[in-house]
Amino acid sequence: MSDKLEFKTIVVPYDGSDQAKHALEVARGLIGGSEESRLMLLHVIPSGMVGATENVDGTVIDGVPWGLLDYETYKDVVDGALARIKSEVEESVGDAASDPRISIEAIADTSPAEAIAKYAATHGADLIVMGRRGLGALRGMLGSVSYGVLHSAEMPVLTVK
Ligand code: ATP
Ligand code: MG
Numbered sequence: 001m002s003d004k005l006e007f008k009t010i011v012v013p014y015d016g017s018d019q020a021k022h023a024l025e026v027a028r029g030l031i032g033g034s035e036e037s038r039l040m041l042l043h044v045i046p047s048g049m050v051g052a053t054e055n056v057d058g059t060v061i062d063g064v065p066w067g068l069l070d071y072e073t074y075k076d077v078v079d080g081a082l083a084r085i086k087s088e089v090e091e092s093v094g095d096a097a098s099d100p101r102i103s104i105e106a107i108a109d110t111s112p113a114e115a116i117a118k119y120a121a122t123h124g125a126d127l128i129v130m131g132r133r134g135l136g137a138l139r140g141m142l143g144s145v146s147y148g149v150l151h152s153a154e155m156p157v158l159t160v161k
Contacts, residue, residue: 006030006031006032006033008034009038009040009127010038010039010125010127011123011125011127012040012041012042012129013042013044013112013149014041014042014089014093015134015135015145016043016088016135018131019133019134019160020130021093022160022161023129023131023158026160027127028096028102031101037101038102038123039099040123041089042105042116043106043107044108045081045082045085045106045107045108046108046111082106083106086104107119113144113149116128116153117148121153126156127155127156128149128155128156128158129157129158129160130146131143131159131160132159132160132161133161
């Protein structure tokens with residue numbers, strides 16, 4: 001048995017906060033060195049927010065109700081928002097973005113916490129590492145996303161400050 005505790009697939013839910021950055025650092029220290037070891041960084045955009053006031057290129061749409069958009073246009077807006085967020089995450093994590101074991105994904109979902117738990121289960125994660133708090137302004141022990149993930153996830157969850 002190896003004397004180092006290693007995990008094969010770690011999911012790091014990432015919102016760009018200092019605590020999420022710390023979670024990424026901790027996860028990088030825990031991930032195994034083998035070929036199959038993966039660290040999956042995941043950002044969830046609450047889907048009610050996707051493109052609510054923005055066009056694909058980031059310009060503001062003035063008061064056009066979403067119900068009037070056809071599916072293809074709506075999909076373009078969502079895909080554009082996800083691509084933009086993904087490159088923001090890539091920029092924010094610095095050299096981690098070029099680590100071959102690390103993948104970065106942005107998805108849209110109505111519930112970030114449930115989407116994170118489901119993503120981790122679907123990808124066979126053996127650990128989730130996340131911040132206790134995030135970008136929210138309120139102070140307290142846990143944010144709503146970390147609380148929700150602790151509630152929903154079947155695998156071990158490590159929270160860091
Ligand atoms: P709240 O959002 O409830 O006001 P908060 O922002 O302080 O409080 P959380 O949002 O629960 O706290 O953040 C805790 C951790 O959850 C973050 O450090 C990050 O790891 C993860 N996280 C938060 N939001 C997202 C998100 N949208 N996508 C992916 N991970 C997230
Ligand atoms: Mg938050």
